[in-house]
Amino acid sequence: MKKSASLLLSAAAALILTTSILLTGCGNKEASGAGSASKDGLEVTELRYQGGVGTVTYPELAEDLGYLAPLKLNFIGTTISGPQDIQSVVTGDTDFGGAFNGAIVKLLAAKAPITPVISYYGVDENTWNGYYVLEGSPIKSARDLIGKKIAVNTLGAHHEFVIKEYLHRAGLTADEIKQVTLVVVPPITGEQTLRANQVDVATLGGVLRDKALERGGIKPLFTDKDLFGIFSAGSYVLKNEFIEDNPNAARKFVEATAKAIEWARTTPRDEVVARFEKIIAERGRKEDASNIKYWKSTGIAGKGGLINDKEFDTWVNWLVKEETITKGELDGKKLFTNEFNPFLNEKK
Known part of the structure; x- marks a missing residue:
C-alpha cells in the first residue's frame, strides 16, 4: 500500500471521527438506554448492535443463555463488513461492533476513540x-x-x-x-x-x-x-466514552460474551448447533438457518476471548511495513484491554 493510499485512509477515518463529534449530542445515550440505570447497578438497559444473516453472534448467544441479563440487545440491522461495523461504533450508531484486528489498528492510528475488549473470531484447526x-x-x-x-x-x-x-x-x-x-x-x-x-x-x-x-x-x-497458524483474528470494540460513562455495563457485556464463548468452546458441537438454530428461529428475522449445521468451532484462541499481545503486534508491524503507519506510532500491547474479562487471571 503506498503512502497516497494511507493518506486517503486517514482522510476517511478523519471524516468518520468528525461525524462522531457531530453526533455526540444527538441522543445516543438515550437510544442505548442510558439514564435508565437498572437495579443491578448497570448504567444502561440495552446495547445497540449489528448482526449477520443466518448466524449467531456471541453476545446474542450470551443473551439467550441468560448471561447478559438484565442488559438487553437492540438489533438495528445487519452488516458483512467489519470496518463498517466498528465505524458505526465510532459514529455512535451502535454501542459495540467487531472487526479484524488489522482494521481496528488502522482506525486507532487515525485516533479513533475506541478500545478492543474481547476477541470474537479467529483461526483454529476447524475454523479457517x-x-x-x-x-x-x-x-x-x-x-x-x-x-x-x-x-x-x-x-x-x-x-x-x-x-x-x-x-x-x-x-x-x-x-x-x-x-x-x-x-x-x-x-x-x-x-x-x-x-x-x-x-x-x-x-x-x-x-x-x-x-x-x-x-x-x-x-x-x-x-x-x-x-x-492458530490465532484470534478480530475483536469487539467499545467507544472510550461508553466505557467511561458505563463501566458496569461494559464489564457486564464482556463478562457475558466471554462466558458465552466458553460455553460454545466446551459444549458438545451438536448442542451448540441446536442452540444456534433455536435462536435464529425465535428471533423472527426470516432467515435461512441451514448453514448453521456446518458450524465447527469458535476459532477463538484465548480462553473466554482473552486478547493476546501478538494479535495486535502482528498487525501494527504489518502496517509499519506497508508504510501505513510509522514505527513507534502505536504499541500493540497498549491498544486493547482484558480488564473486564472474567478469565483474565485463569490459565488459557
Whole structure:
C-alpha cells in the first residue's frame, strides 16, 4: 500500500471521527438506554448492535443463555463488513461492533476513540479461511495472481491483509501486488462468482467453504491458517466514552460474551448447533438457518476471548511495513484491554 493510499485512509477515518463529534449530542445515550440505570447497578438497559444473516453472534448467544441479563440487545440491522461495523461504533450508531484486528489498528492510528475488549473470531484447526481456485485453474502460485481478480467480502479487513501477506512472502513487489485486483463480493455469492469465472479466486470460510467443497470442483491456493497458524483474528470494540460513562455495563457485556464463548468452546458441537438454530428461529428475522449445521468451532484462541499481545503486534508491524503507519506510532500491547474479562487471571 503506498503512502497516497494511507493518506486517503486517514482522510476517511478523519471524516468518520468528525461525524462522531457531530453526533455526540444527538441522543445516543438515550437510544442505548442510558439514564435508565437498572437495579443491578448497570448504567444502561440495552446495547445497540449489528448482526449477520443466518448466524449467531456471541453476545446474542450470551443473551439467550441468560448471561447478559438484565442488559438487553437492540438489533438495528445487519452488516458483512467489519470496518463498517466498528465505524458505526465510532459514529455512535451502535454501542459495540467487531472487526479484524488489522482494521481496528488502522482506525486507532487515525485516533479513533475506541478500545478492543474481547476477541470474537479467529483461526483454529476447524475454523479457517481458504482462497480457492477452480480445479484445472492455471493459478498455482502467488506470482500467477498478477493481473487476476480475487473476491473478498470487504476491503481493508482480514482477507485483504492475508492476501497481501501471501503476496509479500512470495517476493512480489509493491507494483506487482497492485496488479492483483480485489473485488468486493458478498460472501454468500463468492462461490457462484468463482464458478461463473467472474473472478479467478474466491475467499471462502466456515459454512460457505464447506458447502462449496461438498459440491466439488475447487481447491485451495492457500489459507490464513497456513500463513499465521492458530490465532484470534478480530475483536469487539467499545467507544472510550461508553466505557467511561458505563463501566458496569461494559464489564457486564464482556463478562457475558466471554462466558458465552466458553460455553460454545466446551459444549458438545451438536448442542451448540441446536442452540444456534433455536435462536435464529425465535428471533423472527426470516432467515435461512441451514448453514448453521456446518458450524465447527469458535476459532477463538484465548480462553473466554482473552486478547493476546501478538494479535495486535502482528498487525501494527504489518502496517509499519506497508508504510501505513510509522514505527513507534502505536504499541500493540497498549491498544486493547482484558480488564473486564472474567478469565483474565485463569490459565488459557
